[in-house]
Amino acid sequence: MSLVAVGLGGALAAGVLTALAAVVVPRRVRSAVAGTGTVVTGGAGVMAGVGAMTGSSLSVALPGLLPLSGVSLTLDALGGLFVAVTGGVAVAAGVYGISYTRSHGLDARGVQVVFPLFVVAMLLVPAAASVGTFLVCWELMALFSLLLVVAEHRHRPEVAQAGRWYAVMTHLGFVAVLIGLLVFVAHAADDSFPALREAGRHLSPGAAGLVFVVTLAGFASKAGILPLHAWLPRAHPEAPSHVSALMSAAMVNPGVYGLVRVGFDLLGGGTLWWWLLVLALGAVSAVYGILQAAMSTDLKRLLGQSTTENMGLVLVGVGAAGVFATSGNRVLAGVALAAALLHVINHAAFKTLLFLAAGSVLHGTGARDLDALGGLRAGMPQTTAAFGLGALAASALPPGTAFVSEWLLLQALIHGLPAPGATGGTAAAIAMPLAVAAVALTAGLAVATFVKAFGVGFLAKPRSAAAGNAHESPPAMLVGMGLAGVACVVLALLPTLVLPAVGTVSGVALGVGDPAVSGAVTVRLAGVAGALSPLMLTLALLAAVVLVVGAVRVVAARRARRAARLWDCGGGPMSARMEYTATSFAEPLQRVFDDVVRPEQDVDVTHHEESRYLVQAVEYRRKVPDRVERRLYEPVLAAVAAWGRAGRRLATGSVHRYLGYGFYTLCAVLILVAVTR
Amino acid sequence: MSALGIVGGVVQPVLIVAGSPLLVGVMRQVRARLEGRAGPGVGQPWRDLRKLFGKERISPRGTSEVFRVAPLVLVATTLVVAVVTPFVTTDSAVDPVADLFAVVALLALGAVTLALAGLDTGTAFGGMGSSREMTILALVEPTLLVSIFALSVRVGSTNLGAIVSATLHDPVRVISPVSLLAAVALIIVIVAETGRLPVDNPSTHLELTMVHEAMVLEYAGPDLALVELASAMRMSVFLGLLANLFLPWGIASTATPIALLVGVLALIIKVGLLGVLLAAGEVFLAKLRLFRVPELLAGSFLLSLLAVAASFFLA
Numbered sequence: 001m002s003l004v005a006v007g008l009g010g011a012l013a014a015g016v017l018t019a020l021a022a023v024v025v026p027r028r029v030r031s032a033v034a035g036t037g038t039v040v041t042g043g044a045g046v047m048a049g050v051g052a053m054t055g056s057s058l059s060v061a062l063p064g065l066l067p068l069s070g071v072s073l074t075l076d077a078l079g080g081l082f083v084a085v086t087g088g089v090a091v092a093a094g095v096y097g098i099s100y101t102r103s104h105g106l107d108a109r110g111v112q113v114v115f116p117l118f119v120v121a122m123l124l125v126p127a128a129a130s131v132g133t134f135l136v137c138w139e140l141m142a143l144f145s146l147l148l149v150v151a152e153h154r155h156r157p158e159v160a161q162a163g164r165w166y167a168v169m170t171h172l173g174f175v176a177v178l179i180g181l182l183v184f185v186a187h188a189a190d191d192s193f194p195a196l197r198e199a200g201r202h203l204s205p206g207a208a209g210l211v212f213v214v215t216l217a218g219f220a221s222k223a224g225i226l227p228l229h230a231w232l233p234r235a236h237p238e239a240p241s242h243v244s245a246l247m248s249a250a251m252v253n254p255g256v257y258g259l260v261r262v263g264f265d266l267l268g269g270g271t272l273w274w275w276l277l278v279l280a281l282g283a284v285s286a287v288y289g290i291l292q293a294a295m296s297t298d299l300k301r302l303l304g305q306s307t308t309e310n311m312g313l314v315l316v317g318v319g320a321a322g323v324f325a326t327s328g329n330r331v332l333a334g335v336a337l338a339a340a341l342l343h344v345i346n347h348a349a350f351k352t353l354l355f356l357a358a359g360s361v362l363h364g365t366g367a368r369d370l371d372a373l374g375g376l377r378a379g380m381p382q383t384t385a386a387f388g389l390g391a392l393a394a395s396a397l398p399p400g401t402a403f404v405s406e407w408l409l410l411q412a413l414i415h416g417l418p419a420p421g422a423t424g425g426t427a428a429a430i431a432m433p434l435a436v437a438a439v440a441l442t443a444g445l446a447v448a449t450f451v452k453a454f455g456v457g458f459l460a461k462p463r464s465a466a467a468g469n470a471h472e473s474p475p476a477m478l479v480g481m482g483l484a485g486v487a488c489v490v491l492a493l494l495p496t497l498v499l500p501a502v503g504t505v506s507g508v509a510l511g512v513g514d515p516a517v518s519g520a521v522t523v524r525l526a527g528v529a530g531a532l533s534p535l536m537l538t539l540a541l542l543a544a545v546v547l548v549v550g551a552v553r554v555v556a557a558r559r560a561r562r563a564a565r566l567w568d569c570g571g572g573p574m575s576a577r578m579e580y581t582a583t584s585f586a587e588p589l590q591r592v593f594d595d596v597v598r599p600e601q602d603v604d605v606t607h608h609e610e611s612r613y614l615v616q617a618v619e620y621r622r623k624v625p626d627r628v629e630r631r632l633y634e635p636v637l638a639a640v641a642a643w644g645r646a647g648r649r650l651a652t653g654s655v656h657r658y659l660g661y662g663f664y665t666l667c668a669v670l671i672l673v674a675v676t677r
Numbered sequence: 678m679s680a681l682g683i684v685g686g687v688v689q690p691v692l693i694v695a696g697s698p699l700l701v702g703v704m705r706q707v708r709a710r711l712e713g714r715a716g717p718g719v720g721q722p723w724r725d726l727r728k729l730f731g732k733e734r735i736s737p738r739g740t741s742e743v744f745r746v747a748p749l750v751l752v753a754t755t756l757v758v759a760v761v762t763p764f765v766t767t768d769s770a771v772d773p774v775a776d777l778f779a780v781v782a783l784l785a786l787g788a789v790t791l792a793l794a795g796l797d798t799g800t801a802f803g804g805m806g807s808s809r810e811m812t813i814l815a816l817v818e819p820t821l822l823v824s825i826f827a828l829s830v831r832v833g834s835t836n837l838g839a840i841v842s843a844t845l846h847d848p849v850r851v852i853s854p855v856s857l858l859a860a861v862a863l864i865i866v867i868v869a870e871t872g873r874l875p876v877d878n879p880s881t882h883l884e885l886t887m888v889h890e891a892m893v894l895e896y897a898g899p900d901l902a903l904v905e906l907a908s909a910m911r912m913s914v915f916l917g918l919l920a921n922l923f924l925p926w927g928i929a930s931t932a933t934p935i936a937l938l939v940g941v942l943a944l945i946i947k948v949g950l951l952g953v954l955l956a957a958g959e960v961f962l963a964k965l966r967l968f969r970v971p972e973l974l975a976g977s978f979l980l981s982l983l984a985v986a987a988s989f990f991l992a
Contacts, residue, residue: 374799397785398786414830433986441818447811451792451811460796530835540757547753548752552899556899560733563735580796589815592971
């Protein structure tokens with residue numbers, strides 16, 4: 001039996017057995033059993049994924065398992081990458097969940113049973129080999145995650161609202177994927193992916209474009225891409241933190257997987273405008289997502305918005321790969337897709353770490369609001385280190401993980417400028433510089449965002465009593481964060497461990513034989529003069545630090561360090577209220593991007609009752625609403641509500657009237673049939 | 678890793694560390710003379726550094742390791758850039774790091790650690806300085822990267838050695854619209870990154886207008902010396918980068934003593950000249966309001982975008 005078969009079978013068996021065990025075992029050990037089982041499930045998933053990426057593949061057909069279409073699973077290299085990522089995130093989240101669920105009152109049966117099943121459903125989506133199987137797994141993934149999102153609805157009313165948003169949006173996305181794939185299947189022999197691949201070659205451009213755009217809408221809503229992102233910053237933060245990690249790091253990836261699978265594999269690449277659309281959506285999402293995150297003061301919401309940003313960057317890579325592939329430059333397309341896929345892996349690693357650290361903050365202080373945090377480095381040093389590592393990784397600075405993938409992405413974009421005077425290259429010549437600018441602005445804003453999150457949240461003085469009394473999390477949570485942290489460090493220093501495999505996957509997905517990326521210590525790109533060695537960069541940086549420390553030892557006077565007062569302008573000790581908060585930190589950026597974010601400000605001045613010239617109190621409120629939501633969702637919701645009210649007049653409660661409706665409808669149908677026949 | 682690269686990797690950092698305080702001294706002296714003052718002399722920054730290194734170390738209460746490590750990281754990042762960038766020799770000591778993106782990101786890393794140190798103090802000034810510095814950094818990034826794009830298109834690589842060598846072999850490129858537009862964009866960016874007028878005033882101590890000075894307000898003694906040294910080094914590194922990206926002549930491409938000597942002298946002359954021009958220009962400028970700075974940076978972004986467009990449409 002191959003590694004893939006053992007891994008996938010093991011993951012399925014472990015997940016289902018864990019769910020069953022969680023039903024029967026007593027509450028005392030339930031968290032431990034479910035957590036350990038999820039770790040085993042995730043580990044088996046990693047094994048299957050790595051096996052599939054290194055060449056072996058698996059095909060299973062179980063025709064009797066589901067009515068009509070049956071179940072058929074195939075794990076190839078592309079699916080393997082996503083299975084491995086999901087498995088890895090599940091391992092860290094599973095360990096973390098052991099303590100987290102116990103201390104947050106989440107060890108009732110519901111959460112513990114659904115959690116491993118959610119992991120199993122996510123592992124199966126990239127392994128599905130027919131439209132029926134794919135849609136069933138997709139829907140199971142959505143349902144299980146929905147149950148987990150609303151786990152804490154009794155404690156906080158926002159959770160229920162987030163759950164409603166999520167339920168509606170995820171099902172609209174499901175319907176879009178369903179419609180797109182059904183249109184596709186109508187042109188194919190049956191609903192298996194090989195049949196679709198065959199049909200994709202003969203599909204008319206109009207039909208193919210329709211399939212692509214409709215499925216793109218569904219997949220984009222899963223990945224949190226604008227303008228279908230509204231559910232993401234609501235649902236991800238409201239879920240329990242280990243579920244947030246799993247959703248934000250793993251559950252957004254099937255959107256990317258679906259796009260690559262349908263666009264490149266099944267539809268065979270398509271035309272230029274498809275990929276320019278993907279590129280534009282990605283660029284807009286990246287900039288808008290990080291801009292929202294830069295304004296956000298809720299730690300978990302900020303991380304959710306940063307997921308939109310990172311998925312946007314991934315889509316920039318996928319879109320660029322499509323643009324290059326349709327214009328014939330398949331080698332460069334391989335580099336761009338490798339950059340996108342590497343960013344998927346990196347994002348999974350650091351987003352897991354960040355969400356788990358945010359959960360640890362929630363555990364230690366009970367607060368998520370950055371304006372109420374601060375000074376956590378004293379009470380929770382390990383969590384601070386974990387969040388700092390994640391923030392470094394997320395802000396695309398060396399020696400962080402995202403730096404490598406964004407470097408790769410920028411290399412692909414820069415070399416994508418067509419040769420001067422090339423015919424038909426104008427679109428790419430305009431798109432590439434703008435994409436570089438969008439990626440650059442995103443990187444710059446990400447730096448500001450994560451300096452804010454880390455600097456305001458963890459450094460400085462505590463801004464509330466809760467933050468002052470912060471305590472470190474139990475060992476299982478620290479181990480979970482440690483696993484994610486190790487993944488971040490390894491990916492940052494030795495991306496060459498995974499890059500050749502990622503390059504091969506992207507080559508296979510695009511139908512190019514050669515791997516796009518190679519090198520043992522230095523990352524080297526195929527067909528492009530670019531090389532980078534993150535390991536040597538880090539070593540050089542460490543050597544320089546050692547050198548500076550040594551030089552300072554020699555040069556500086558050997559006198560003991562003395563503690564002194566902070567400069568307080570002679571006004572006595574400074575209180576935490578004088579510190580910069582997350583809101584004030586983001587204020588200059590908010591002013592600069594005033595036209596984009598449109599903050600709502602409100603100043604209320606209460607005058608003294610004796611005289612209008614004396615002010616008793618000034619109240620200042622500021623809110624940064626999601627402008628896309630304001631302009632796009634609220635009108636639609638208002639229209640739906642208006643139609644509902646109009647429709648209410650038809651339903652008076654009279655049974656005779658309802659029978660009448662039935663009669664008239666039947667007559668209308670009969671007349672229609674008679675006329676059209 | 679060639680002999681030329683290793684020699685460059687040793688000579689460059691020594692030259693930058695020793696020369697950058699002198700550059701700051703020259704710039705201050707030029708400003709002083711143009712403003713009708715006598716000025717403290719070119720060696721004053723070095724005298725200040727010697728004095729600061731001799732003082733005791735002070736840790737403000739309530740600050741953490743981040744505050745103490747930041748000056749070290751700031752100097753270290755600049756030092757790595759000084760080693761790998763082709764300033765004196767076309768080959769780099771650590772070639773896989775001599776990538777324009779990596780260099781830009783390393784310099785940003787230095788700025789970020791200092792911003793974190795500013796937040797770590799928990800004072801209003803520290804937070805204010807970091808907030809402003811990060812805003813400017815976020816807005817500078819697009820211009821910087823798109824300019825890099827424009828410069829690397831004609832070479833087909835973002836490796837600094839490759840860009841410099843290509844310009845050396847094809848001097849006509851320097852007066853192409855691509856180069857000129859990118860150069861203007863980069864100059865504006867460098868003024869913003871090094872905290873010079875009209876973006877930030879390095880000699881201000883008026884709290885409400887400070888950016889860089891607000892972040893480092895709590896540093897004293899050897900820590901302050903490191904921060905000051907690093908600021909001076911960053912200035913030299915940026916000016917050296919500007920000089921060698923557009924006017925690389927004189928840089929050593931063989932490992933002979935004569936060539937190296939010419940390389941060193943050429944770098945000193947180029948950077949010195951740029952510094953004098955920058956200082957002379959500052960005499961005629963007032964500081965912009967902080968919220969007018971984005972307009973300046975948007976202008977420079979437009980220029981860099983035009984540079985890329987020119988590389989496609991005019992070539």
